Amino acid sequence: MRPKDDLGKLYTFGQLKPEDEIQLAGRQQSDKNGGSGNGGGGGGGPSGAALAAAAAFSVSDDDEYQSNKRGRQNRDTIIQHDEQFMMLTKKLIEIRSILLSIDHNETLKLPSIVVVGSQSSGKSSVLEAIVGHEFLPKGSNMVTRRPIELTLVHTPNSDEEYGEFPQLELGKVHDFKQIQRTLTDLNLAVSDAECVSAKPIELRIYSASIPDLTLIDLPGYIQISNRNQPETLKLKIEELCDKYIQEPNIILAVCSADVDLANSTALRASRKVDPMGLRTIGVITKMDLVPPSAGAAILRNSEYPLHLGYIGVVCKAPEDVDGNMTSALIRNEENFFRNKFEFNQRGVNVGTATLRRKLMNVLEQGMGRSLYSIVDAVQKELEEARYQFKVQYNDRRVTAESYVAETMDSLKHNFKEFALLFGKPQVRHEVRTMLEQRVLDICAETYWSDPKVSDLPKAASDDIYWLYKVDLASAALTKSGIGRSTTQLVVDILMNNMERLSAGEPFNYHNETRKQIASFTSEILRTKFLTTSDQVENTIKPYKYEVEVTDLEWQDGVKRTVALLEKELEMCDSMANTIKNAVGKTKLRGAIKFLLDSEREDQRRQERVRQQQQDGNTEPYIEYASLSDEEEAIKPLYNPKLLEKAREALFLRDRAMILKYRIAALKSRQCKTQENKQYCPEAFLNVIAEKLTYTAVMFIQVELLNEFFFQFPREVDNRLVYELDRQQIQRFARENPSIMKHLDLQERKGKLEDVMDKLNYLVRKQADRQARAKMGSFGGGV
Numbered sequence: 001m002r003p004k005d006d007l008g009k010l011y012t013f014g015q016l017k018p019e020d021e022i023q024l025a026g027r028q029q030s031d032k033n034g035g036s037g038n039g040g041g042g043g044g045g046p047s048g049a050a051l052a053a054a055a056a057f058s059v060s061d062d063d064e065y066q067s068n069k070r071g072r073q074n075r076d077t078i079i080q081h082d083e084q085f086m087m088l089t090k091k092l093i094e095i096r097s098i099l100l101s102i103d104h105n106e107t108l109k110l111p112s113i114v115v116v117g118s119q120s121s122g123k124s125s126v127l128e129a130i131v132g133h134e135f136l137p138k139g140s141n142m143v144t145r146r147p148i149e150l151t152l153v154h155t156p157n158s159d160e161e162y163g164e165f166p167q168l169e170l171g172k173v174h175d176f177k178q179i180q181r182t183l184t185d186l187n188l189a190v191s192d193a194e195c196v197s198a199k200p201i202e203l204r205i206y207s208a209s210i211p212d213l214t215l216i217d218l219p220g221y222i223q224i225s226n227r228n229q230p231e232t233l234k235l236k237i238e239e240l241c242d243k244y245i246q247e248p249n250i251i252l253a254v255c256s257a258d259v260d261l262a263n264s265t266a267l268r269a270s271r272k273v274d275p276m277g278l279r280t281i282g283v284i285t286k287m288d289l290v291p292p293s294a295g296a297a298i299l300r301n302s303e304y305p306l307h308l309g310y311i312g313v314v315c316k317a318p319e320d321v322d323g324n325m326t327s328a329l330i331r332n333e334e335n336f337f338r339n340k341f342e343f344n345q346r347g348v349n350v351g352t353a354t355l356r357r358k359l360m361n362v363l364e365q366g367m368g369r370s371l372y373s374i375v376d377a378v379q380k381e382l383e384e385a386r387y388q389f390k391v392q393y394n395d396r397r398v399t400a401e402s403y404v405a406e407t408m409d410s411l412k413h414n415f416k417e418f419a420l421l422f423g424k425p426q427v428r429h430e431v432r433t434m435l436e437q438r439v440l441d442i443c444a445e446t447y448w449s450d451p452k453v454s455d456l457p458k459a460a461s462d463d464i465y466w467l468y469k470v471d472l473a474s475a476a477l478t479k480s481g482i483g484r485s486t487t488q489l490v491v492d493i494l495m496n497n498m499e500r501l502s503a504g505e506p507f508n509y510h511n512e513t514r515k516q517i518a519s520f521t522s523e524i525l526r527t528k529f530l531t532t533s534d535q536v537e538n539t540i541k542p543y544k545y546e547v548e549v550t551d552l553e554w555q556d557g558v559k560r561t562v563a564l565l566e567k568e569l570e571m572c573d574s575m576a577n578t579i580k581n582a583v584g585k586t587k588l589r590g591a592i593k594f595l596l597d598s599e600r601e602d603q604r605r606q607e608r609v610r611q612q613q614q615d616g617n618t619e620p621y622i623e624y625a626s627l628s629d630e631e632e633a634i635k636p637l638y639n640p641k642l643l644e645k646a647r648e649a650l651f652l653r654d655r656a657m658i659l660k661y662r663i664a665a666l667k668s669r670q671c672k673t674q675e676n677k678q679y680c681p682e683a684f685l686n687v688i689a690e691k692l693t694y695t696a697v698m699f700i701q702v703e704l705l706n707e708f709f710f711q712f713p714r715e716v717d718n719r720l721v722y723e724l725d726r727q728q729i730q731r732f733a734r735e736n737p738s739i740m741k742h743l744d745l746q747e748r749k750g751k752l753e754d755v756m757d758k759l760n761y762l763v764r765k766q767a768d769r770q771a772r773a774k775m776g777s778f779g780g781g782v
């Protein structure tokens with residue numbers, strides 16, 4: 001950080017040099033005499049109408065010179081007066097920043113100083129000399145590609161010097177090299193093809209040693225187009241500069257002393273929008289490159305007169321600088337101008353310090369002039385914003401914080417409702433349904449596909465075949481994995497429901513948050529999964545060896561199984577009907593017949609092969625018989641899809657037949673007692689499934705469900721509310737387009753109200769100042 005003294009001495013109200021006072025007094029004087037202080041200093045200055053118009057801009061070279069004589073006497077009044085003016089600039093710069101943050105609205109515009117000049121004319125060097133730091137992008141490859149809107153904030157009570165990029169979230173940047181790197185990156189992000197972008201980069205610099213100013217650095221004008229810098233780019237830069245040099249901005253036309261002013265694109269452009277030079281300051285750089293007499297001649301303002309005049313500067317530090325570059329630069333400049341009589345004459349203004357003061361004064365006056373027009377413009381915008389806020393939202397306020405809180409409350413509320421509806425009975429129902437389905441699968445595999453199943457009711461009670469089968473079936477049901485599959489079932493249900501809860505309004509706008517909800521849901525469940533499934537597994541272990549069944553349990557089991565099979569039968573019938581309706585009854589019947597005939601034919605063929613092999617004939621069996629003409633005609637009708645449907649219909653018919661047969665068996669006297677369990681395996685397995693369900697649910701409820709119901713709302717609070725910082729809360733709220741619109745309008749209204757308050761204060765102060773000035777002038781006259 002540069003020592004405050006270096007630049008502090010250039011800008012400290014308490015240490016105004018006589019020249020400072022000269023300018024300020026000059027302004028007062030000019031106020032009094034309507035700008036008539038112009039004595040044609042330097043020759044060729046504006047006259048007549050130009051002077052009348054120039055009265056508004058009271059700071060001219062001549063004012064400065066004339067007031068030199070009176071400066072000292074008025075010191076106290078001036079400082080007071082100056083502070084008030086400074087306050088106006090400071091406040092209006094603050095207001096400008098607020099207005100910029102609302103939008104870059106053309107109607108809400110306060111003046112800024114726009115730096116224009118040809119490439120390499122020294123624009124960056126001048127800006128850096130004003131700021132007192134090297135911070136602008138450097139390089140030969142057109143490094144200024146976007147406007148840089150620079151706001152300098154004078155912070156008299158702080159030693160801290162830093163920059164801020166309001167559009168980026170970088171916070172305070174204390175290292176000016178870092179500011180330079182960021183600006184370079186932002187500029188070079190504009191592609192070589194596009195080369196220039198109108199999107200401004202905002203930068204604020206806070207320091208005790210800078211004045212309150214707003215400056216805009218623009219890409220340099222191209223003098224002669226070539227292959228690398230074609231005509232289109234030249235026009236693009238001119239268009240961009242033209243946009244910025246409009247009123248009320250102040251133009252800083254930077255020209256190099258070693259280039260003829262007649263060739264200055266900056267002056268040419270400024271003359272188009274400000275023919276009398278009322279808001280153009282000419283800055284002649286590189287004064288060290290021309291003889292002092294030639295340099296002074298340019299500054300005398302004779303050939304291309306500007307009311308605000310020219311200031312000569314030398315903004316190049318000597319090569320062998322050791323330490324602070326900017327102070328070396330300023331020393332170098334002071335040494336250069338000090339001993340040359342050409343630069344110590346009336347009408348010749350030189351030095352970065354003079355330039356700074358001039359900029360402050362001109363900006364202050366520009367701001368002062370804009371005060372009343374900006375009050376009107378803001379008032380109009382504010383009325384519109386208030387009206388829209390009333391019409392669209394009935395003046396209902398919303399904050400990003402309240403939106404986050406409401407959204408999460410509604411999530412927790414929906415979660416609570418789900419938790420109430422998903423209690424033990426519901427979990428039991430889900431687990432039972434899963435296990436009953438498994439019972440059906442085991443029965444289908446073990447019994448219903450057994451060709452001897454029709455013999456089962458007539459089998460002897462000690463028939464080992466069926467006794468073994470029933471043990472096999474119950475082992476299949478209780479085998480390891482029940483703990484895992486039942487726990488997984490409940491986990492899946494919870495995951496799906498959490499996904500459902502976070503899918504509706506307004507979560508459809510918050511994809512990241514939905515992912516977060518899914519992620520912590522699965523995290524909570526994962527931590528509970530293993531212990532729960534192990535517990536369930538351990539507690540159902542005894543059922544692998546022995547299942548005790550009471551009569552009542554048996555009867556219930558039979559009843560439930562009958563109901564289950566009847567439901568299954570219903571489903572079979574309904575599916576068969578769907579196929580029948582889709583294919584057509586006759587067509588389906590024909591296709592089924594075709595399938596059955598083919599099956600029978602296959603069996604016959606296999607039988608013949610077997611017979612042949614038994615007879616010792618080793619010749620391969622050859623089929624000579626071919627399809628009859630009629631069969632050939634029908635065959636193409638049975639396309640693979642139709643045959644597939646026919647196969648499904650056949651399967652459903654067989655299954656329905658078995659189900660009817662099993663329902664009848666279960667309803668028979670044989671299945672009244674559990675001693676006959678081998679005749680009624682479905683009922684026996686169902687009773688086991690019920691016992692497994694009961695045990696599993698008991699542990700799932702305690703270990704998994706209760707824990708999850710406890711933790712989920714806490715995680716919602718922790719992760720989605722408490723852990724969010726201000727920016728994240730804002731980002732979240734603005735993901736919802738209707739909230740974003742609401743917040744934007746509300747914020748706009750709030751900022752305009754704030755601006756209006758500040759403006760009203762300034763208007764009062766300004767009125768005070770004017771009243772005091774009048775009284776002073778009256779007293780002075782006496």
Ligand SMILES: Nc1nc2c(ncn2[C@@H]2O[C@H](COP(=O)(O)OP(=O)(O)OP(=O)(O)O)[C@@H](O)[C@H]2O)c(=O)[nH]1
Pocket residue numbers: 117118119120121122123124125126139142143144219220221285286287288289313314315316
């Ligand atoms: N001798 C001398 N050289 C200077 C002076 N001011 C600037 N320069 C040099 O002129 C060259 C261009 O200066 P810059 O400040 O980068 O000019 P610019 O107008 O910002 O350039 P672009 O951004 O490329 O358009 C640099 O090499 C500076 O060191 C000066 O007062 N005297």
